[in-house]
Amino acid sequence: MTIALRGITWDHERGRDSVVAASAAYAAERDVEITWEARSLQAFADQGLEALTERFDLLVIDHPHIPHAAHAGLLAAVPDGEGPAAFVGRSYESYRWEGAQYGLAIDAASQVAAYRSDLLPTPPRTWEAVLELAKEGVVLWPSKPIDAFASTFTLTSGLQGADGGRSGFGEPAAFAQAWDLLGQLRDLVPPECAAQNPIQVADTLAAADRWAYAPLLYGYSNYAREGFREHLVRWTDIPEIDGEPRGSMLGGAGLAVSARSAHLEEATAFATWVATGDVQRGVYATGGGQPGHVHAWEDEALNALTHDFFTGTRRTLELASLRPQHPDFMAVQDAACERVHRGLAAREAAAPVLADLDEMFATLGVADAGR
Template identity: 40%
Template structure:
């Protein structure tokens, strides 16, 4: 099971066919779910029905607690896993390591990055002060995904970029001093951005940017290299590092991407794990996986000149952001907080809510998730 987007479905479908040619006794069939379901539907339920699951790393703690997944390190060669770790893009490999085991392979890597139309934007903002000036000088020409499921990632990225990664304490999600700054920035982004932003997810915003000329820049969204490939949409969208943080680096962007996991209920675990290793292998990642609309997870693809030449240098242009990305919590119960926090932050923006009350509500939801 994967998610319903060219980036999510096409590359694994292609690898299923090529692997079947190499291993005629193994047949892999993929189905897909919406991007919203990818973020929200329980991996525990999926593991009951599917052998192979493309998942979001915050699910790892819950999935391990519920014994839903196979520990891949018990099936895969140590040398292969060492290569995966050494060629990780940012903390992507570590995002699937939990309680001493590897629970998924980082076949797809992403983080929040910046996007722009080079034909519409003269200069890409390098700092948040420059972003705020652009918002006021050209209101509505900046877009940012702020539908509920994207509100928490944006808040987390802003906090981490301001110097404090959320979710590191037991009694509060983030200090109120940093949280207040982040919410003020989100408010400014919401008020001056394109009015469609509050209902957009990243592909919807990128579809808009690549088919109309009224949005020229987005400071934070999960990157999709597809839109930087000539011919994928009417207009090409390029990607770059996020604005500099307090450390003068493009730091703190929340890590995204997707890992390939194997259900503990799988009746052919050895075959499933070997197929997963095939998909994650460097040659497949920078070759077939990328060529079929994939966004690889292996570092060799990110620095490959031929790969970058086909997608407007998407990987090289954003690699610094990925290497400074922030790994959010993955404890058992975090998903409950994530769902609640997305709704809290979205209501804050839509209803012009109170900053301190919003932060208090986030802390309460965070503490409740830790107890659960």
Template identity: 40%
Template sequence: MITLKGMTWDHERGFSPLVMASEEFSKKYPGINITWDRRSLKDFGDYPLDLLASKYDLLLIDHPHIGISAAQGILAPLDEWLSGDYLMDQWKNSVGPSYRSYQWGGRQWALAVDAAAQVASCRPDLMVGREMPSTWVEVRELTEELTGNQKIGWPLCPTDAMCSFLSLCANIGGKSFFDEEEGIPKSTGEAALALMFWLLPHLHEASLASNPIQMYDLMAAGDEIVYVPLAFGYSNYSRAASHGHRLHFTDIPSMTRKPEHALLGGVGIAVSSKSDHIPVAAEFAEYVASPEIQSSLYYEAGGQPGHSAAWMDEKINKDSGDFFFSTRETLEFSYMRPRNQVFPAYQEEAGVILHRALSRAYKDRTQYVPETLEEMNQLYRYLKNNNQENL
């Protein structure tokens, strides 16, 4: 009996489809057993993968970690274990840059089993008679139309505040806005921060303490949050079997009226180079990322597939209130973050700086635009220089 251990993230979308796929895989190969542990949503983005790679055969990972993981040699290059035809199908059926986001140094380090980006969402029953905003000016106008205790929400805990900030920067400055030597250009970064501070007083009070899951739970349970302009999409909340009020997801508002450059999220399945069973682990990765599994049990178990066959499936879209049809354009034009060795640490620490500034501004109604950007860029330059000195 071969037993593989996997590490994923603690949400129905990240855990249940892998458990179900593992059970089916074990029926196909009775001598193989796969078990899964879970880490928190925050740890999913922040916890060092090298520590996990020594304990687990299979890892669900975020694409900004690819550069440092490749340098550390902790992942098995899947192009050594999977056929060229299979990988070509994955590339052709990538939703946006999801497949490419797990490439580094000419190798393929993970498969995009889950595709996501920051998208907009609403409670359709509370938006009756109103158009979904396509620009940020229209988002502000919506805040002024809402009455009583109804507000727009925006998940702005440190991690998600940083993700939204990067989406705004990319929408304002283009996909290549980030200078991997210096950080964020002054004009782009200050414009993005000014927009966040501009909307801050009009947000639901839970915004600064929420991640997307917490915001959607609140949105689905009560009638206070009408609309969310930017947050990672979760098809779980738009499904026929969802708990509470169903949400509708759609393309983001932008400066150009085009849903451009929302931050790419999603999840890739990778194989630890330290595994004693790399061929078997790679075969499971191939199985779970296949169009057949992605379009059936992966979605049915609560997953958010990464293969376009599932995104274009009419049955899946009918069940999810057209989640996949309605957000596809945002995914196709999404922004892929830098994947160099310092970016994961920068994103985490810069999110704390940004959240601190937003929290102060929410209390005293003072905007901290130039100083916040400068502190974030100083952090990036410090991390970059420190990394180079340690090479």
């Protein structure tokens, strides 16, 4: 008898086509069929999991949801599998809570940089060079609220040399420098960037010869594949701080299993299978995915397929920052996104913005003990 599972993912080729391709390969050898639905990128970041875990067996989710979902009993713990060393950077640990694994890092991402190599053969490596290039009118920066917050978190973490959001938001000197850099960037990119996300900016880069570079946006290896869009977009490390591309806010997506699934064993078996190295660098990646497994990031054929996406951005992934892990984090992030976006739009000084962010993040206390 064929087992029917339902999955929910996010509506982009990277999030949708990858799991559909993997599910087809899985079903060809087992009596398990998986039907996938997709939600928007914003819903992927914002939507609560209570209703979704009632309807779906498998969920592709954003890792900051893990502490709340695990604490509320919405997700089933999954086998530890190959452990953290098998996944790039801190991807594996981002789905861990109170000593158990509640998601497997089938997709890895952080803020990286994108460029058109036909227009800009050598992308800038420092923030000083980024701002000089932006003065030429060829730079984009997605800075809708969640992305403006991500960039602020990235730069603050990189400049202070430690994850932001612990015991407040960040060190005053590091935040002030980050805020100044982002303020200069805001004034040098088109105003419409304030309402755009990384997908929209990547599409713009790929569509015409007007724009050449974006310094901070979540990476999408799809755009580095021949024929995906009109023009090829290449990806590289974020601008360096003290010689390192450090601090980038970790993103990515994990595959989780609903604790309410009527087919818990079968759903867990599929999630574990998708996270293995051979599947990650095979059908999952060729289906359009952006794997989290180290074997995929070190696969020469996959790197060639994506014009060096994996070798070009791995250092950034390895040095990425991790948001606080806490059941109440999403509410704090929502408020912080609004505050950062409003502060940038109003050209506020750093101090009052940091004071508000510090107050928000202080409510989380010492959050990372749950890891």
